Amino acid sequence: MENKKGNKTRLGIFVTVSVVLLIVGIYFIGQRQQMFNSTFQISGVFRDIGGLQVGNNVRFAGINVGIVEDIQQVSDSTVMVDMEIDEHTRKFMKKNVKAVIGSDGLMGNKIVSIIPGPPGKPEIVDNDVVQTTQPVSIDEIMVNVKTTSNNLANITSDLSAIMKNIHEGKGTIGKLLMDSTMAKNVGQAMVNIKQGAGGFKQNMDAAGHSFLLKGYLKKKDKDKDKKDDKK
16 A cells, blocks of 8 residues: 555656646747737748748847748748737837848858837837848858859969969060079160260260360350340
8 A cells, every 4th residue: 555655646746747847848938939928020021031930039139029920932032921029129129120031140040130220210010011131141152252262263373374484484574583694684784774874974074064065055145145135
């Protein structure tokens, strides 16, 4: 008899604990799904929802304020997303809010973020259809990254070919940098130009001191003075 009573006691305790855990689980699930809160509904039309599913979170200013209640294909290019929002956040949402689909972290579940607009607009109402912004998809980002990577590879290949030609002395730059004979000739040409400029300056200085040139310059100055006096 004592063993039977002990078994019944343990069974009663087990059932009681199980029921309590079930109630707690239902409460937390209900809280997550907005089952026990007063709510209102808004909708948004998207071209691509990127894997968004019913039950995913809706956030406003980074806070979970609701869930995705329903997803319906409207046409071949539009999808209607219905969202159930906590009534307490209605006073903060205006009619100019925008909905955008994002990710919860880098690789997390999809979420809908409600972005507030400028102040001054009236409060949002039940069953409003809000504006939406189409996000950049991961596929588009990967395509752009791949294109950029290919372009960088082509540029690197071209630079490698140019450097190889320079190293082998091909082309004008390659000959200037790698051909010692041409480099020597260029250096000698610069020396000759410098010497020629110095010689030209010396000749001009000598000409300035020449007696005949001085007389010519004086006569020219006198003629100029006479013209100025006539004026």
